[in-house]
Amino acid sequence: xxxxxxxxxxxxxxxxxxxxxxxxxxxxxxxxxxxxxxxxxxxxxxxxxxxxxxxxxxxxxxxxxxxxxxxxxxxxxxxxxxxxxxxxxxxxxxxxxxxxxxxxxxxxxxxxxxxxxxxxxxxxxxxxxxxxxxxxxxxxxxxxxxxxxxxxxxxxxxxxxxxxxxxxxxxxxxxxxxxxxxxxxxxxxxxxxxxxxxxxxxx
Amino acid sequence: xxxxxxxxxxxxxxxxxxxxxxxxxxxxxxxxxxxxxxxxxxxxxxxxxxxxxxxxxxxxxxxxxxxxxxxxxxxxxxxxxxxxxxxxxxxxxxxxxxxxxxxxxxxxxxxxxxxxxxxxxxxxxxxxxxxxxxxxxxxxxxxxxxxxxxxxxxxxxxxxxxxxxxxxxxxxxxxxxxxxxx
Numbered sequence: 001x002x003x004x005x006x007x008x009x010x011x012x013x014x015x016x017x018x019x020x021x022x023x024x025x026x027x028x029x030x031x032x033x034x035x036x037x038x039x040x041x042x043x044x045x046x047x048x049x050x051x052x053x054x055x056x057x058x059x060x061x062x063x064x065x066x067x068x069x070x071x072x073x074x075x076x077x078x079x080x081x082x083x084x085x086x087x088x089x090x091x092x093x094x095x096x097x098x099x100x101x102x103x104x105x106x107x108x109x110x111x112x113x114x115x116x117x118x119x120x121x122x123x124x125x126x127x128x129x130x131x132x133x134x135x136x137x138x139x140x141x142x143x144x145x146x147x148x149x150x151x152x153x154x155x156x157x158x159x160x161x162x163x164x165x166x167x168x169x170x171x172x173x174x175x176x177x178x179x180x181x182x183x184x185x186x187x188x189x190x191x192x193x194x195x196x197x198x199x200x201x202x203x
Numbered sequence: 204x205x206x207x208x209x210x211x212x213x214x215x216x217x218x219x220x221x222x223x224x225x226x227x228x229x230x231x232x233x234x235x236x237x238x239x240x241x242x243x244x245x246x247x248x249x250x251x252x253x254x255x256x257x258x259x260x261x262x263x264x265x266x267x268x269x270x271x272x273x274x275x276x277x278x279x280x281x282x283x284x285x286x287x288x289x290x291x292x293x294x295x296x297x298x299x300x301x302x303x304x305x306x307x308x309x310x311x312x313x314x315x316x317x318x319x320x321x322x323x324x325x326x327x328x329x330x331x332x333x334x335x336x337x338x339x340x341x342x343x344x345x346x347x348x349x350x351x352x353x354x355x356x357x358x359x360x361x362x363x364x365x366x367x368x369x370x371x372x373x374x375x376x377x378x379x380x381x382x383x384x385x
Contacts, residue, residue: 004350016375018382019328024348027325028243029318034253035239039231042260043224049261 209233210276217267227267231260234277237349238284244332244344245288246295247312255291259284274358281351281359285341292337309333331381335374342367343374 003011003024011020213233216226238259243252262283270279292309299308310333313319313326320326332340341360345351346367353364360367 007350014375016379018379030249035235038235039228042257
Protein backbone atom coordinates (compact mmCIF):
# COMPACT_ATOMS: atom_id res chain seq x y z
CA UNK A 1 0.00 0.00 0.00
CA UNK A 2 1.54 3.27 -1.08
CA UNK A 3 2.31 5.95 1.47
CA UNK A 4 0.45 9.22 1.33
CA UNK A 5 2.53 12.27 0.36
CA UNK A 6 2.36 13.67 3.86
CA UNK A 7 3.77 10.53 5.50
CA UNK A 8 6.34 10.10 2.71
CA UNK A 9 7.68 13.62 3.26
CA UNK A 10 7.84 13.10 7.00
CA UNK A 11 9.83 9.87 6.59
CA UNK A 12 12.21 11.55 4.09
CA UNK A 13 12.92 14.29 6.64
CA UNK A 14 13.76 11.56 9.13
CA UNK A 15 15.87 9.70 6.51
CA UNK A 16 13.88 6.58 7.23
CA UNK A 17 14.90 4.87 3.97
CA UNK A 18 13.89 1.39 5.14
CA UNK A 19 10.40 2.49 6.05
CA UNK A 20 10.11 4.43 2.78
CA UNK A 21 10.99 1.33 0.78
CA UNK A 22 8.90 -1.06 2.88
CA UNK A 23 5.59 -2.15 1.50
CA UNK A 24 2.93 -1.78 4.13
CA UNK A 25 1.81 -5.28 3.40
CA UNK A 26 -0.17 -7.03 6.05
CA UNK A 27 1.46 -10.16 7.43
CA UNK A 28 -1.26 -11.32 9.80
CA UNK A 29 -3.87 -13.81 8.64
CA UNK A 30 -7.50 -13.92 9.82
CA UNK A 31 -10.10 -16.67 9.68
CA UNK A 32 -12.28 -16.66 6.60
CA UNK A 33 -15.64 -14.97 7.04
CA UNK A 34 -14.59 -13.45 10.36
CA UNK A 35 -16.03 -10.00 9.70
CA UNK A 36 -19.29 -11.43 8.30
CA UNK A 37 -20.20 -13.05 11.58
CA UNK A 38 -18.71 -10.51 13.99
CA UNK A 39 -21.91 -8.48 14.53
CA UNK A 40 -23.85 -11.70 15.35
CA UNK A 41 -21.21 -12.71 17.89
CA UNK A 42 -21.38 -9.28 19.53
CA UNK A 43 -25.19 -9.36 19.80
CA UNK A 44 -25.08 -12.87 21.24
CA UNK A 45 -22.66 -11.63 23.89
CA UNK A 46 -24.86 -8.61 24.62
CA UNK A 47 -27.90 -10.83 25.12
CA UNK A 48 -25.96 -13.17 27.41
CA UNK A 49 -24.87 -10.15 29.45
CA UNK A 50 -28.46 -8.90 29.64
CA UNK A 51 -29.72 -12.29 30.89
CA UNK A 52 -27.04 -12.35 33.54
CA UNK A 53 -27.94 -8.80 34.58
CA UNK A 54 -31.66 -9.68 34.74
CA UNK A 55 -30.96 -12.69 36.93
CA UNK A 56 -28.77 -10.55 39.15
CA UNK A 57 -31.43 -7.84 39.56
CA UNK A 58 -34.10 -10.51 40.22
CA UNK A 59 -32.02 -12.01 43.02
CA UNK A 60 -31.41 -8.53 44.36
CA UNK A 61 -35.16 -7.80 44.47
CA UNK A 62 -35.87 -11.06 46.30
CA UNK A 63 -33.18 -10.33 48.85
CA UNK A 64 -32.33 -12.70 51.68
CA UNK A 65 -35.78 -12.80 53.24
CA UNK A 66 -36.50 -16.15 54.94
CA UNK A 67 -39.80 -17.75 53.79
CA UNK A 68 -39.86 -20.41 56.55
CA UNK A 69 -41.82 -20.04 59.80
CA UNK A 70 -40.76 -21.20 63.26
CA UNK A 71 -43.15 -21.97 66.19
CA UNK A 72 -43.31 -19.28 68.85
CA UNK A 73 -40.75 -19.69 71.69
CA UNK A 74 -38.94 -22.50 69.88
CA UNK A 75 -35.40 -21.30 70.45
CA UNK A 76 -36.04 -20.28 74.08
CA UNK A 77 -37.18 -23.80 75.01
CA UNK A 78 -34.78 -25.72 72.81
CA UNK A 79 -31.94 -26.18 75.34
CA UNK A 80 -34.34 -27.48 78.02
CA UNK A 81 -35.93 -29.95 75.62
CA UNK A 82 -32.58 -31.33 74.52
CA UNK A 83 -31.49 -31.84 78.18
CA UNK A 84 -34.76 -33.68 78.95
CA UNK A 85 -34.37 -35.97 75.97
CA UNK A 86 -30.80 -36.79 76.89
CA UNK A 87 -31.70 -38.05 80.43
CA UNK A 88 -34.81 -39.96 79.31
CA UNK A 89 -33.04 -42.40 77.02
CA UNK A 90 -30.58 -45.06 78.18
CA UNK A 91 -27.09 -44.61 76.98
CA UNK A 92 -26.65 -46.16 73.61
CA UNK A 93 -24.78 -49.40 73.32
CA UNK A 94 -21.12 -48.76 72.68
CA UNK A 95 -19.75 -50.91 69.92
CA UNK A 96 -15.97 -50.93 70.02
CA UNK A 97 -14.32 -49.98 66.77
CA UNK A 98 -11.12 -51.85 67.52
CA UNK A 99 -12.14 -55.56 67.33
CA UNK A 100 -8.90 -56.29 65.58
CA UNK A 101 -7.08 -56.55 68.96
CA UNK A 102 -9.10 -59.70 69.91
CA UNK A 103 -8.33 -61.33 66.57
CA UNK A 104 -4.67 -60.46 66.97
CA UNK A 105 -4.54 -62.26 70.37
CA UNK A 106 -6.00 -65.42 68.85
CA UNK A 107 -3.44 -65.30 66.06
CA UNK A 108 -0.54 -65.04 68.51
CA UNK A 109 -1.92 -67.94 70.57
CA UNK A 110 -2.21 -70.14 67.49
CA UNK A 111 1.37 -69.30 66.46
CA UNK A 112 2.63 -70.14 69.96
CA UNK A 113 0.82 -73.48 69.83
CA UNK A 114 2.41 -74.42 66.54
CA UNK A 115 5.85 -73.38 67.81
CA UNK A 116 5.37 -75.55 70.93
CA UNK A 117 4.40 -78.57 68.86
CA UNK A 118 7.42 -78.12 66.62
CA UNK A 119 9.73 -77.63 69.59
CA UNK A 120 8.51 -80.78 71.35
CA UNK A 121 8.83 -82.73 68.13
CA UNK A 122 12.40 -81.57 67.62
CA UNK A 123 13.30 -82.44 71.18
CA UNK A 124 11.89 -85.93 70.83
CA UNK A 125 13.73 -86.37 67.56
CA UNK A 126 17.13 -85.50 69.05
CA UNK A 127 16.60 -87.64 72.06
CA UNK A 128 15.68 -90.62 69.91
CA UNK A 129 18.53 -89.90 67.46
CA UNK A 130 21.16 -90.10 70.28
CA UNK A 131 24.58 -91.42 69.54
CA UNK A 132 27.40 -90.03 67.55
CA UNK A 133 29.32 -92.24 65.12
CA UNK A 134 31.36 -94.90 66.78
CA UNK A 135 34.70 -93.78 65.46
CA UNK A 136 34.37 -90.33 67.03
CA UNK A 137 33.51 -91.75 70.43
CA UNK A 138 36.54 -93.87 70.23
CA UNK A 139 38.65 -90.87 69.25
CA UNK A 140 37.33 -88.94 72.20
CA UNK A 141 38.13 -91.77 74.61
CA UNK A 142 41.59 -92.22 73.09
CA UNK A 143 42.33 -88.52 73.85
CA UNK A 144 42.56 -89.55 77.53
CA UNK A 145 45.23 -92.20 76.75
CA UNK A 146 48.79 -90.88 77.10
CA UNK A 147 50.90 -90.68 73.93
CA UNK A 148 53.68 -93.00 75.32
CA UNK A 149 51.15 -95.76 75.85
CA UNK A 150 49.79 -95.43 72.38
CA UNK A 151 53.21 -95.41 70.74
CA UNK A 152 54.19 -98.43 72.80
CA UNK A 153 51.08 -100.24 71.69
CA UNK A 154 51.77 -99.43 68.10
CA UNK A 155 55.38 -100.56 68.22
CA UNK A 156 54.32 -103.89 69.80
CA UNK A 157 52.00 -104.61 67.00
CA UNK A 158 52.83 -107.22 64.41
CA UNK A 159 54.99 -105.74 61.63
CA UNK A 160 52.76 -107.58 59.21
CA UNK A 161 49.97 -105.41 60.27
CA UNK A 162 49.39 -103.07 57.46
CA UNK A 163 48.37 -99.79 58.90
CA UNK A 164 46.95 -98.85 55.53
CA UNK A 165 44.24 -101.46 56.09
CA UNK A 166 43.22 -99.73 59.27
CA UNK A 167 42.81 -96.02 58.76
CA UNK A 168 42.22 -95.44 62.47
CA UNK A 169 45.54 -96.93 63.42
CA UNK A 170 47.23 -95.20 60.59
CA UNK A 171 45.95 -91.86 61.86
CA UNK A 172 46.97 -92.68 65.41
CA UNK A 173 50.42 -93.67 64.29
CA UNK A 174 50.87 -90.35 62.64
CA UNK A 175 49.63 -88.36 65.58
CA UNK A 176 51.59 -90.27 68.27
CA UNK A 177 54.80 -90.29 66.27
CA UNK A 178 55.09 -86.54 66.18
CA UNK A 179 55.89 -85.24 69.60
CA UNK A 180 54.63 -81.76 70.25
CA UNK A 181 53.33 -81.59 66.67
CA UNK A 182 50.53 -79.49 65.30
CA UNK A 183 47.68 -81.75 64.12
CA UNK A 184 47.05 -79.46 61.17
CA UNK A 185 50.66 -79.94 60.03
CA UNK A 186 50.25 -83.66 60.45
CA UNK A 187 47.14 -83.69 58.34
CA UNK A 188 48.97 -81.90 55.51
CA UNK A 189 51.62 -84.61 55.54
CA UNK A 190 49.07 -87.44 55.29
CA UNK A 191 48.37 -88.58 51.71
CA UNK A 192 44.96 -87.53 50.44
CA UNK A 193 43.66 -90.99 49.67
CA UNK A 194 44.38 -92.00 53.27
CA UNK A 195 42.42 -89.04 54.59
CA UNK A 196 39.51 -89.84 52.28
CA UNK A 197 39.50 -93.41 53.45
CA UNK A 198 39.62 -92.26 57.07
CA UNK A 199 36.72 -89.84 56.70
CA UNK A 200 34.53 -92.29 54.75
CA UNK A 201 34.37 -94.44 57.88
CA UNK A 202 32.67 -91.58 59.71
CA UNK A 203 30.22 -90.58 56.98
CA UNK B 204 -19.49 17.13 15.89
CA UNK B 205 -20.08 13.41 15.53
CA UNK B 206 -18.27 13.48 12.24
CA UNK B 207 -19.64 12.51 8.88
CA UNK B 208 -23.34 12.78 8.14
CA UNK B 209 -23.43 9.01 8.13
CA UNK B 210 -22.27 8.89 11.71
CA UNK B 211 -24.82 11.50 12.81
CA UNK B 212 -27.63 9.54 11.18
CA UNK B 213 -26.43 6.32 12.81
CA UNK B 214 -26.35 7.98 16.23
CA UNK B 215 -29.89 9.27 15.82
CA UNK B 216 -31.11 5.82 14.73
CA UNK B 217 -29.34 4.23 17.68
CA UNK B 218 -31.17 6.47 20.13
CA UNK B 219 -34.52 5.21 18.86
CA UNK B 220 -35.44 1.80 20.43
CA UNK B 221 -36.99 0.45 17.20
CA UNK B 222 -33.87 1.11 15.13
CA UNK B 223 -31.21 0.69 17.79
CA UNK B 224 -30.02 -2.79 16.79
CA UNK B 225 -30.02 -1.99 13.09
CA UNK B 226 -27.99 1.20 13.68
CA UNK B 227 -25.54 -0.62 15.91
CA UNK B 228 -25.04 -3.35 13.29
CA UNK B 229 -24.28 -0.63 10.75
CA UNK B 230 -21.70 0.95 13.09
CA UNK B 231 -20.05 -2.45 13.57
CA UNK B 232 -19.91 -3.06 9.81
CA UNK B 233 -18.47 0.41 9.17
CA UNK B 234 -15.65 0.35 11.74
CA UNK B 235 -14.94 -3.34 12.43
CA UNK B 236 -11.97 -3.73 10.06
CA UNK B 237 -10.20 -0.50 10.99
CA UNK B 238 -10.58 -1.19 14.69
CA UNK B 239 -9.66 -4.85 14.28
CA UNK B 240 -6.33 -4.12 12.56
CA UNK B 241 -5.50 -1.34 15.02
CA UNK B 242 -6.05 -3.82 17.87
CA UNK B 243 -4.37 -6.74 16.07
CA UNK B 244 -1.12 -4.80 15.48
CA UNK B 245 -0.97 -4.21 19.23
CA UNK B 246 -2.02 -7.59 20.67
CA UNK B 247 -0.72 -9.70 17.71
CA UNK B 248 -2.86 -12.87 18.06
CA UNK B 249 -6.23 -13.09 16.30
CA UNK B 250 -7.99 -14.68 19.32
CA UNK B 251 -6.82 -11.83 21.57
CA UNK B 252 -7.78 -9.22 18.98
CA UNK B 253 -11.24 -10.79 18.68
CA UNK B 254 -11.75 -10.71 22.46
CA UNK B 255 -10.64 -7.07 22.71
CA UNK B 256 -12.71 -5.99 19.69
CA UNK B 257 -15.88 -7.59 21.06
CA UNK B 258 -15.30 -5.90 24.41
CA UNK B 259 -14.86 -2.59 22.59
CA UNK B 260 -18.21 -2.90 20.81
CA UNK B 261 -19.98 -3.96 23.99
CA UNK B 262 -18.66 -0.81 25.66
CA UNK B 263 -19.83 1.19 22.65
CA UNK B 264 -23.33 -0.33 22.94
CA UNK B 265 -23.52 0.57 26.62
CA UNK B 266 -22.02 4.06 26.24
CA UNK B 267 -23.29 5.27 22.87
CA UNK B 268 -26.55 6.65 24.22
CA UNK B 269 -24.55 9.04 26.42
CA UNK B 270 -21.99 9.90 23.74
CA UNK B 271 -21.64 13.69 23.94
CA UNK B 272 -20.74 14.21 20.27
CA UNK B 273 -18.07 16.77 21.13
CA UNK B 274 -15.64 14.54 19.25
CA UNK B 275 -16.01 12.43 16.16
CA UNK B 276 -17.54 8.99 16.58
CA UNK B 277 -14.50 7.40 14.99
CA UNK B 278 -12.12 9.22 17.41
CA UNK B 279 -14.19 7.97 20.32
CA UNK B 280 -14.14 4.39 18.95
CA UNK B 281 -10.36 4.49 18.47
CA UNK B 282 -9.90 5.78 22.00
CA UNK B 283 -11.88 2.88 23.47
CA UNK B 284 -10.03 0.38 21.24
CA UNK B 285 -6.61 1.78 22.21
CA UNK B 286 -7.39 1.76 25.94
CA UNK B 287 -8.82 -1.75 25.82
CA UNK B 288 -5.75 -2.99 23.90
CA UNK B 289 -3.26 -1.37 26.29
CA UNK B 290 -5.16 -2.75 29.30
CA UNK B 291 -5.13 -6.21 27.72
CA UNK B 292 -1.37 -6.01 27.05
CA UNK B 293 -0.74 -4.97 30.67
CA UNK B 294 -2.75 -7.93 31.93
CA UNK B 295 -0.78 -10.29 29.69
CA UNK B 296 2.52 -8.83 30.92
CA UNK B 297 1.48 -9.39 34.54
CA UNK B 298 0.57 -12.99 33.76
CA UNK B 299 3.82 -13.63 31.92
CA UNK B 300 5.83 -12.04 34.74
CA UNK B 301 4.76 -15.01 36.85
CA UNK B 302 6.17 -17.44 34.30
CA UNK B 303 9.91 -17.87 33.76
CA UNK B 304 9.74 -16.78 30.12
CA UNK B 305 11.97 -13.72 29.78
CA UNK B 306 11.08 -12.83 26.19
CA UNK B 307 8.61 -10.00 25.82
CA UNK B 308 5.03 -11.27 25.50
CA UNK B 309 4.18 -9.64 22.14
CA UNK B 310 7.52 -10.63 20.55
CA UNK B 311 6.91 -14.18 21.73
CA UNK B 312 3.41 -14.13 20.25
CA UNK B 313 4.68 -12.66 16.99
CA UNK B 314 7.24 -15.45 16.58
CA UNK B 315 4.51 -17.99 17.30
CA UNK B 316 2.35 -16.70 14.42
CA UNK B 317 1.57 -19.35 11.82
CA UNK B 318 3.27 -17.64 8.85
CA UNK B 319 6.08 -15.96 10.78
CA UNK B 320 9.31 -15.65 8.78
CA UNK B 321 11.94 -13.44 10.39
CA UNK B 322 13.75 -13.02 7.08
CA UNK B 323 10.82 -11.37 5.33
CA UNK B 324 10.67 -7.57 5.41
CA UNK B 325 7.11 -7.27 6.74
CA UNK B 326 7.83 -9.63 9.67
CA UNK B 327 11.10 -7.88 10.40
CA UNK B 328 9.23 -4.59 10.56
CA UNK B 329 6.72 -6.09 12.99
CA UNK B 330 9.56 -7.39 15.18
CA UNK B 331 11.08 -3.91 15.15
CA UNK B 332 7.73 -2.35 16.12
CA UNK B 333 7.35 -4.78 19.05
CA UNK B 334 10.62 -3.46 20.53
CA UNK B 335 8.94 -0.06 21.09
CA UNK B 336 7.26 0.89 24.39
CA UNK B 337 3.49 0.33 24.28
CA UNK B 338 2.33 3.92 23.84
CA UNK B 339 5.04 4.68 21.29
CA UNK B 340 3.93 1.62 19.38
CA UNK B 341 0.35 2.98 19.31
CA UNK B 342 1.59 6.33 17.94
CA UNK B 343 3.71 4.66 15.26
CA UNK B 344 0.90 2.34 14.15
CA UNK B 345 -1.69 5.11 13.98
CA UNK B 346 0.62 7.37 11.97
CA UNK B 347 2.38 4.84 9.71
CA UNK B 348 -0.40 2.29 9.03
CA UNK B 349 -3.60 4.33 9.59
CA UNK B 350 -2.06 7.65 8.42
CA UNK B 351 -4.02 9.38 11.16
CA UNK B 352 -3.40 13.17 11.30
CA UNK B 353 -1.67 14.35 14.50
CA UNK B 354 -4.70 16.51 15.30
CA UNK B 355 -7.00 13.52 15.44
CA UNK B 356 -4.38 11.38 17.16
CA UNK B 357 -4.11 13.95 19.98
CA UNK B 358 -7.89 13.53 20.59
CA UNK B 359 -7.62 9.74 20.55
CA UNK B 360 -4.64 9.61 22.89
CA UNK B 361 -5.38 12.85 24.79
CA UNK B 362 -1.79 13.97 24.23
CA UNK B 363 -0.39 17.13 22.59
CA UNK B 364 0.48 17.08 18.89
CA UNK B 365 4.10 18.05 19.63
CA UNK B 366 4.56 15.12 22.00
CA UNK B 367 3.04 12.78 19.43
CA UNK B 368 5.37 14.03 16.65
CA UNK B 369 8.40 13.56 18.89
CA UNK B 370 7.20 10.11 19.85
CA UNK B 371 6.71 9.12 16.19
CA UNK B 372 10.17 10.42 15.22
CA UNK B 373 11.85 8.47 18.02
CA UNK B 374 9.93 5.37 17.02
CA UNK B 375 11.06 5.72 13.39
CA UNK B 376 14.73 6.03 14.43
CA UNK B 377 14.53 2.95 16.66
CA UNK B 378 12.88 0.91 13.92
CA UNK B 379 15.46 1.93 11.31
CA UNK B 380 18.26 1.03 13.71
CA UNK B 381 16.72 -2.36 14.53
CA UNK B 382 16.23 -3.30 10.88
CA UNK B 383 19.78 -2.22 9.94
CA UNK B 384 21.31 -4.15 12.85
CA UNK B 385 19.26 -7.27 12.22
